[in-house]
Amino acid sequence: MKRAIEFYSEGFKLCGDVYVPDGLAAGETRSAVLLCHGYTGVKDLYLPDNARVLNEAGYVVMTFDYKGWGDSEGVSPNRLVPYSRVADVQAAMTYLGLQPEVNEDSIGIYGTSYGGATVSWVGAVDERAKCIVSVVGIGHGARWMSRVRRMDEWFDLLDRSKADREQRALTGKSEMV
Known part of the structure; x- marks a missing residue:
């Protein structure tokens, strides 16, 4: 099941989706994965396929658009601000951890391309990220x-x-x- 969500980062409303696996019993929680797109991506471009596969494996999954991208608010559309992206991922982790289906002590973050660099940074500064996956990330x-x-x-x-x-x-x- 997919549901549209909204949350805030640095005062701006960000848009996303939470994907909940089928067959969850009432009150049951699962590990979760936050999927982060790259520089020119948006949550609807390729992340839904990843969310579907992770859902089938039993994970709750969340995707979102950074400030100024997709349907999310922001000062400058399509502008890359690294510190701001870190804040967006941290706000998304907070929101994801508040979902009733999520074990807040078992959240992983996954990023592709520039999103891979962002999740590496978040993983270094935020102990809530229990697993960090950087796919074709930018290391330098x-x-x-x-x-x-x-x-x-x-x-x-x-x-x-x-x-x-x-x-x-x-x-x-x-x-x-």
């Missing part, structure tokens, strides 16, 4: 960023990032880099 951000661009684009990004850091320090203003 600068190396990854340089490899998904032409060399001239990479050096331009480095120059713009440096100029933006300096501008923020001097004026408090930032450009979208």
Whole structure:
């Protein structure tokens, strides 16, 4: 059974789905898995297939969209803010742990691509994550960023990032880099 859910992270409403396996007895709890999409993904893109397989294995599963992605609220649509994504995963873990079907002491987090990097970070700072799975995760951000661009684009990004850091320090203003 799939149910649409809403929860909050840093004051913004995030949208998601909770998948509950068939055959749960009244009052029974199960281990849960939080599925986290990558940089340009959304919860409805490929995570429902993963949720179905995990449901068949007996897990309660939750998917969601980060701030500014999919149907979730956010300041800047489709903007990647690493610290904010960590906060979103932690808020999602809290929400998932409050579900009546979930054993809050048995929650795993699973991320693909940039979501893999995010769950690795969350796993390092939040002891509630009992299992962390990073699939094609990003382990070295600068190396990854340089490899998904032409060399001239990479050096331009480095120059713009440096100029933006300096501008923020001097004026408090930032450009979208």
